[in-house]
Amino acid sequence: MTTRGRPFYEALDAQDELAAFRDEFDLPDDRVFLNGNSLGAPPKSTWDRLSRTVRQEWHQDMNAAWWTHGWLDLPTTVGDRIGHLVGAAPGQVVVGESTSVNLFKLLCGALQLQSGRRTVLTDHDNFPSDLYIADGVAHHVHPGAQVTRVDADTIPDALDEDVAVVVLSHVDYRTGRILPMNEINKRAHAVGSLVLWDLSHSAGVVPLALDTDDTDLAVGCGYKYLNGGPGAPGYLYVSTRLLPDIQQPITGWLGHAAPFSFEADYRPAPGIGRLTTGCPPLLSLVALDEGISLTARADPALVRAKSSALTELFIELAGERLAPHGCSVLSPRTPAHRGGHVALRHRAARRLVERLATEGYMAELRVPDLLRFGLSPLFVRYVDVWDSVTALERILADAPGDPAEDQP
Structure with missing residues (x-):
């Protein structure tokens, strides 16, 4: 004692x-905030950044601000800042939509890349939304797929040549347990499976090395340890080696190779831009940028x-x-x-x-x-x-x- x-x-x-x-x-x-793993505290700089965005950029320049102030580039510039925090080289992270929507995109993309394999393997104690998304994709988008839930400790033993993708949370939302990313990636790759990680409870507080660990795919949220504010947009990561071939199901106009050509047929943008969909949530995105900028200084x-x-x-x-x-x-x-x-x-x-x-x-x-x-x-x-x-x-x-x- x-x-x-x-x-x-x-x-x-x-x-x-x-x-x-x-x-x-x-x-x-x-008050003492002991729930930053759910919603981070607001940086003081966020108020000034939001005020400047609304009062100067939006008020003064209106529609021109998309270009003059780099609004359209924020999904990838903020994505690269997150990439630096999670150990990803530039060009592999983009910000936009919620974590669940991004998980849906990447899970559909993984099943497309792994044509011929049917199983989505996950932990039965995974975050419920991740489980719901996996079930929804198997039921509505890839009806030939099946979701198998096992105990996290048995994931390596459950891997076989029918597993298309493993979906796991890096840090357990209940207990805080960290799963061994590098080890699981290696075991999955040995049988030809991909791994899709949810980083929501780890990015910003637990060291990550996505590139070094040969990670395939990842998603995460911006409102926990990244201090981006309530409803901050999520982000997704796609390894450079998968980017040329991955396809996503929500083919919106800003994921087009030339969105302002307004072509009737879809052509995916090169690189990580192909994973974007619609207009970025600008005010939430600049708030997230402030949270990430503060976090990255530590x-x-x-x-x-x-x-x-x-x-x-x-x-x-x-x-x-x-x-x-x-x-x-x-x-x-x-x-x-x-x-x-x-x-x-x-x-x-x-x-x-x-x-x-x-x-x-x-x-x-x-x-x-x-x-x-x-x-x-x-x-x-x-x-x-x-x-x-x-x-x-x-x-x-x-x-x-x-x-x-x-x-x-």
Whole structure:
């Protein structure tokens, strides 16, 4: 049992090399955001960027701003900035649409590339939307395909020559468990399968090396650790070796080789541009650009080190102070296997999350019994870990309540 008190955590904050980044976020004084793995905090610079886009670029130049201010290029320029964060060379990432729509595009493209193979292999604990999309593609677009769900640990053993594509989340949205991307890619490629990764809970907080790991395809969202704001557009990655041949099902005009020629027949654009569809969501896109620009200024090694330290301290305190009250830690204990959030299990999870919110600690419920704490290293402090566990311990001790009342 540790005897560390709050001064220990205050000292860690004083030594934190990333501490200055907190001042660049617009954070309220009366709340602590512990759900950055769901929605990142707004950078202060976002307000100025949005104001400039609306008041100057849109107001002054109107339609000409698409060209004079590079609006039409933002899906690929912001895509390259994301590519830098996830270890992808330029020209392989584009921004637009939601993560689910992008997953739909790439899954259809993967099945087209893998003609003759029928199986889409996935983890039965994958994010539900990813499962829904896979089922929808098999049912509506590729009726010959079949979706097979297995335990994540058995993915390598389930690979065979009928598997067209494996669809996985790099970091589990519930527990924070990291899957071994490089290893799974190699095992899949050995039998001729492609792998499509969802990076939504890893990009911006967990080191990624898509090119080095010989990744085929990936998608991700912009509103979690990239701090792009609610509803920020998602992004997709296609390896350079697949770009010449991949086709997508939503062939909109901005994915055309010459969109302003207004040809009646579709010709896909060369490169990553062929994965675009319609007009980019400009205001959301410039907000995302600000979030990415801020995230990209931080040393990735420092980000990962602080993320691991925050989650390690939270797990340590939870084991000492919350376990006696019925809380158990679901997240992996080994830092190398753990993403940027910690999951606790308690039968009264709903009530606990609600009570924490009344005291200013914004965590998340995942029904029926999980509490998630997203510890975004650019704006969460070590003392926030101490304070939030202290608050949760007090709530548990003061009013344990009837856990049955919290079941859905």
